[in-house]
Amino acid sequence: MDATLGRGMPTSTRHEHGLRLDVSKQLGTFTLDVDLALPTHGVSAFFGASGSGKTSLLRLIAGLDRPDKGIIQIGERCLVDTSRSHFLPPHRRRVGVVFQEARLFPHYRVRGNLTYGMPASARLRFDPIVDLLGIGDLLDRMPGMLSGGEARRVSIGRALLTDPELLLMDEPLTGLDGPRKQELLRYILSLTRDLEIPIVYISHDPKEISAIADHLVLIDNGTIAASDSLDRVLNRIDLTAQVGGFDAASVLDTRVASHDREYALTHLDLGDDQTLVVPHIEAQVGARCRVRVPVRDVALALSETAQSSYRNHLDAVIKQVGTLQDNPTSIELLLCVGGHHLRARLTRKSYDELGLRQGMPVKALIRCVAFDMRH
Amino acid sequence: MLTPAEWEAILLSMKIGISAVVWILPPGIAIAWLLARHEFRGKALLDGLVHLPLVLPPVVVGYLLLVTMGRQGWLGRWLHDLFGIGLPFTWQGAAVASGVMAFPLLVRAIRLSLEAVDPKLEAAASTLGAGRWRIFVTITLPLAIPGLLTGTLLAFARALSEFGATITFASNIPGETRNLPLALYTLIQSPGREAAAARLCLLAIIIAMLSLLASEWLARHARHRLRERDA
Numbered sequence: 001m002d003a004t005l006g007r008g009m010p011t012s013t014r015h016e017h018g019l020r021l022d023v024s025k026q027l028g029t030f031t032l033d034v035d036l037a038l039p040t041h042g043v044s045a046f047f048g049a050s051g052s053g054k055t056s057l058l059r060l061i062a063g064l065d066r067p068d069k070g071i072i073q074i075g076e077r078c079l080v081d082t083s084r085s086h087f088l089p090p091h092r093r094r095v096g097v098v099f100q101e102a103r104l105f106p107h108y109r110v111r112g113n114l115t116y117g118m119p120a121s122a123r124l125r126f127d128p129i130v131d132l133l134g135i136g137d138l139l140d141r142m143p144g145m146l147s148g149g150e151a152r153r154v155s156i157g158r159a160l161l162t163d164p165e166l167l168l169m170d171e172p173l174t175g176l177d178g179p180r181k182q183e184l185l186r187y188i189l190s191l192t193r194d195l196e197i198p199i200v201y202i203s204h205d206p207k208e209i210s211a212i213a214d215h216l217v218l219i220d221n222g223t224i225a226a227s228d229s230l231d232r233v234l235n236r237i238d239l240t241a242q243v244g245g246f247d248a249a250s251v252l253d254t255r256v257a258s259h260d261r262e263y264a265l266t267h268l269d270l271g272d273d274q275t276l277v278v279p280h281i282e283a284q285v286g287a288r289c290r291v292r293v294p295v296r297d298v299a300l301a302l303s304e305t306a307q308s309s310y311r312n313h314l315d316a317v318i319k320q321v322g323t324l325q326d327n328p329t330s331i332e333l334l335l336c337v338g339g340h341h342l343r344a345r346l347t348r349k350s351y352d353e354l355g356l357r358q359g360m361p362v363k364a365l366i367r368c369v370a371f372d373m374r375h
Numbered sequence: 376m377l378t379p380a381e382w383e384a385i386l387l388s389m390k391i392g393i394s395a396v397v398w399i400l401p402p403g404i405a406i407a408w409l410l411a412r413h414e415f416r417g418k419a420l421l422d423g424l425v426h427l428p429l430v431l432p433p434v435v436v437g438y439l440l441l442v443t444m445g446r447q448g449w450l451g452r453w454l455h456d457l458f459g460i461g462l463p464f465t466w467q468g469a470a471v472a473s474g475v476m477a478f479p480l481l482v483r484a485i486r487l488s489l490e491a492v493d494p495k496l497e498a499a500a501s502t503l504g505a506g507r508w509r510i511f512v513t514i515t516l517p518l519a520i521p522g523l524l525t526g527t528l529l530a531f532a533r534a535l536s537e538f539g540a541t542i543t544f545a546s547n548i549p550g551e552t553r554n555l556p557l558a559l560y561t562l563i564q565s566p567g568r569e570a571a572a573a574r575l576c577l578l579a580i581i582i583a584m585l586s587l588l589a590s591e592w593l594a595r596h597a598r599h600r601l602r603e604r605d606a
Contacts, residue, residue, distance in 0.1 A: 091506050
């Protein structure tokens with residue numbers, strides 16, 4: 001289980017649209033055919049296996065490729081409309097792109113890279129963005145002298161300083177080692193809190209997506225398999241294979257309720273007087289905290305088991321039951337816990353022996369040690 | 376150390392060589408960029424035309440220049456009527472002839488170095504709001520500088536040693552179009568000037584070597600500055 005500080009779903013669902021695209025493009029034998037509308041705020045993640053078309057889609061949005069047919073809009077602004085041969089070139093789209101490889105200009109210093117696309121109107125934002133990304137000490141270096149994580153941060157800053165209306169990030173954590181990845185993820189998370197523009201974040205890592213996304217777009221073989229808020233997509237049993245299969249997980253947006261200093265534990269508020277106990281998290285009471293609970297870390301019991309090493313015994317109701325095509329052993333459950341949804345995976349045999357059914361109240365058991373922020 | 380006649384030949388060669396490179400550099404960069412970054416109909420033809428002086432006998436090039444840019448040529452008459460410029464039998468004519476002969480070398484070197492510039496960096500620049508021209512001036516060209524310098528010096532060395540096209544188009548006029556190779560040729564034609572010819576021959580070798588070394592050094596230096604300024 002992973003906990004991420006400071007993330008939370010937007011409280012209201014917005015119906016106005018940020019990015020809207022309805023495009024098709026033939027790439028050799030691969031067909032990209034996408035009809036999609038994204039929220040105006042927060043992080044929308046494009047998630048799918050490599051080769052599913054995520055990056056091709058990003059190139060269409062950035063203007064680096066032309067669709068064969070279709071339209072792309074940001075709000076009311078039309079970027080592409082093939083029906084009237086309208087194509088806005090990339091440099092006039094105001095779409096910032098953070099590429100997988102940082103793509104810094106090797107002949108400019110960090111400062112020169114950062115200011116390359118900066119309009120005069122964004123000058124006041126230079127210092128805050130440099131501070132936010134922690135790159136103040138690097139300004140006079142050449143890109144060749146930066147570490148992988150530093151280079152990515154500079155490239156994020158460079159894209160933000162163009163004052164974009166939309167930020168695209170193409171797997172910005174790829175190729176970084178564990179600690180660097182965590183560090184950059186923290187920077188990106190703090191960024192998403194401060195930014196007012198929508199972000200499209202591409203990744204094939206379910207953990208990354210769970211930590212960062214508000215809205216999840218599942219891309220499968222060039223088409224959209226699902227597009228909805230993160231928890232709603234993750235909780236769809238029929239999409240288990242696409243959202244991680246064996247490693248599928250639920251995401252809970254909670255708040256820190258209290259700390260147990262003696263045992264180094266933190267209590268998270270789940271609503272309805274239920275709390276989730278996790279290893280100590282360095283955060284103030286009341287702070288938002290997102291936890292990721294893998295489906296296979298949740299066990300069920302029919303009644304309160306007095307003595308057990310499971311730290312969390314939560315009151316739950318079975319909301320939905322489903323099976324996976326390729327897995328005859330297991331059964332997938334969706335539970336209501338407090339104001340949240342939680343997924344669990346049991347063997348079919350346990351399910352039958354316990355006599356479980358949809359609508360039944362149960363105890364959800366979650367081992368406390370399952371919560372580990374350091375992975 | 377050097378006789379006045381030798382100085383004259385060297386300085387004239389330099390003047391012609393530098394002018395030749397200066398006039399072919401802008402079209403050379405433009406054509407190299409077209410060939411490196413664009414697909415269009417007739418690309419193979421353009422590529423062939425650019426390389427023609429490399430494989431044609433220089434006399435043919437000189438003759439073609441005479442036919443087009445001579446007093447009776449269509450381009451020559453136009454130049455003469457509009458600007459009062461007459462190219463044949465002048466050092467400017469020699470520069471034109473040398474430039475045409477050096478053009479393929481220049482385009483080849485620049486094209487290779489432009490092709491070596493990562494198009495991903497250009498794409499990144501476009502997403503940062505840079506249009507084509509700004510991308511070319513701020514990204515592509517600076518990153519191609521090592522190849523540009525090598526190409527320029529190579530073209531310069533080639534222009535210095537131009538003989539066939541020059542003598543055909545601009546003739547062999549002392550102090551006007553008699554560059555180092557022409558001076559050498561004149562000496563060889565005159566009986567009893569073997570020693571003087573040998574001296575010029577040695578000079579030609581030294582100058583050629585120097586420009587090759589300079590081009591190597593410049594290219595390495597430029598690469599170094601581009602990538603590891605702080606290393």
